Amino acid sequence: MSDPKHDSANKAGLRPNGRPRILVVNDDGATAPGIRALADAMADLGEVIVVAPDKPQSGMGHAITINAPLFVEELASFGPGIPVYAVSGTPVDCVKLARDVILDRPADLVVSGINHGSNSAINVLYSGTMSAAMEGALEGIPAIGFSLLDYSMAADFRGAQQAATHLAQQALAHGLPKGTLLNVNIPKGAPESIRGMRWCRQADAQWVEEFDARTDPRGRKYYWLTGRFQNYDEGHDADETALKQGFVSIVPVRYDFTDYPALEGLRQTWRLPDAATPS
C-alpha cells in the first residue's frame, strides 16, 4: 500500500477557518501504544486532542457511567500541541465529556483506536473502540474506528497508521452520511504485506464461549469467559474474508439498528392485539 500521507494531505486543509479538529479516543486506555500511533498519524492532518479512559476498557460495548462521578486528568502531551486527557470512565463517556467539558468547539472528526485486536464481524457489538466512534457519529461528527489484528503491545502499527491517515483524509474531504460511521480493521504485519483496502459488510460469525470453571480458595466456584471465534461467512465482501486475504476491511456501520427488511414480514406474520379494549 502506498503511503497516502503524502499524496493528498492538502484535502484536509479545505476548511477556511484553520485546521480541522480531530478527537482521538480508544478503549485500551490513554497509555496504550495504539492510541499514540493514531494520534501521531493524525498530527499531520489537523489539531489533535486525545481523550481516553484512564485504564483499559476493552469489551465495554456502549457502556456509560451513570452511577459514579467522572474524573478528568490531563496527562503528559503525546507531542507538540497534542493534549492528552484521561477519563475515569468508559470510551463513550470520553466522547461525551470531550464534547461537553474538554473541547470549546466540536471536533470535525472522531477517530477511535488503534485498537489492540480485531473488531471485525460481530466483535463490533462488544467493542468499546467502535462505541466511542458511534457516539461521535451520534453527535453528527464523521467517525471512524480503527483496529489492528494484533494484540501485542509491541505490534507494528505502521500499516494501520497509513490506513488511518488515508481514511481520515477521505472523511475530512467527503464527510460521511448522517447515521453512518466506519469500522476499519487492519491485517497484522508490516505495511508492505497489506494488499489494499476493501469496502465490506459485517461477516456472519459467532463467539463460541467456553467458560473455564475453577474454585476459589474459599471453595466458591467461579468462571472465566473464554471462547473461540467462529466465522460462518466466506463471502468476498465479508470483512473476515478481506482481512484473511490481506486487505484492510472498511464496514460502514449505522446506529439505526432497525431491521427494515424484517419489518414487513413480521407485520404480516405476527398478530397484534386490536386497539384498546379495557380489560
Next chain:
Amino acid sequence: MSDPKHDSANKAGLRPNGRPRILVVNDDGATAPGIRALADAMADLGEVIVVAPDKPQSGMGHAITINAPLFVEELASFGPGIPVYAVSGTPVDCVKLARDVILDRPADLVVSGINHGSNSAINVLYSGTMSAAMEGALEGIPAIGFSLLDYSMAADFRGAQQAATHLAQQALAHGLPKGTLLNVNIPKGAPESIRGMRWCRQADAQWVEEFDARTDPRGRKYYWLTGRFQNYDEGHDADETALKQGFVSIVPVRYDFTDYPALEGLRQTWRLPDAATPS
C-alpha cells in the same frame, strides 16, 4: 388492550417435547421488580429460568467481563419451578453463562426486562436490557427486550406483562428471522390506558448531555453525567411517536450493523488506494 394471556395461550404448546424453555434476563438486577413481573408473565407459557446480574447494570450496553472471574449464585425462587441465578457480571455475561454453564439445553426464547425506564430510539445503544436480548439472538434464539416508560420501583407492570405475554406467544409460535430481535417499549400507566401495539422503527433522537461539574472534598473536580432526551422524529412509525400516542412500540432490531444503503455511495465517493505497492 385485551389480556392476550387467555386468548391464544395454546400456541405456546405447539412443541411436541414438552413446554418451551424461556430464559429471563435483565439489566436492573435479579432483585428488581421488573424481572419478577416478566418471569411471572412467562410462567404460563413455559419453563422459566431467571439469570440476572447480582446488581444494577443499567447503561452497560453490550459490555462483557473479560478481566475478572464470574460468580453465579442461586437465589430464592420467584415461585414454583422458577429458579433464579444471580451473576456477578453484565447482562451479556448472564446470557453467555446461562447457555454454557446453567442450562443443560438451550432456551427456546430469551426475554429481557422488564426494564425500569425506556429503551426507545437511540437508547437501544446504551441498553443492557437490549444487549442481553441481542446476545440471545446471536445464539440463534428468538429474543425480545421489554422496557416500561416508568423508572419507579413501584411502577405498574401489568400493561407491560400483558404485552410481554402476547409477544412471547407470537415469538414461540412464529419465531423471528435470523439476525432479528425485538425492542419493545410500553407506555407508563394502567393497562387500560394502552391503546394497542405498533410496529415501528427506531426514532431519530439524541441525548443532549449536560455534565454537572462539582468539586470533591480533596479539591478535585468531577462530573456527573446528566442530560435530556431530544426527539427529532415525528414520523408515524417512529417508536417515540407510537409511545407518545399510547401504543406499545415494537422495533425489529438487527445485530448486523452494516449500513448497506451507505455502502454504494461511499464506494463511489471515497478514493481507496490501489492494490499493494510496497512503500
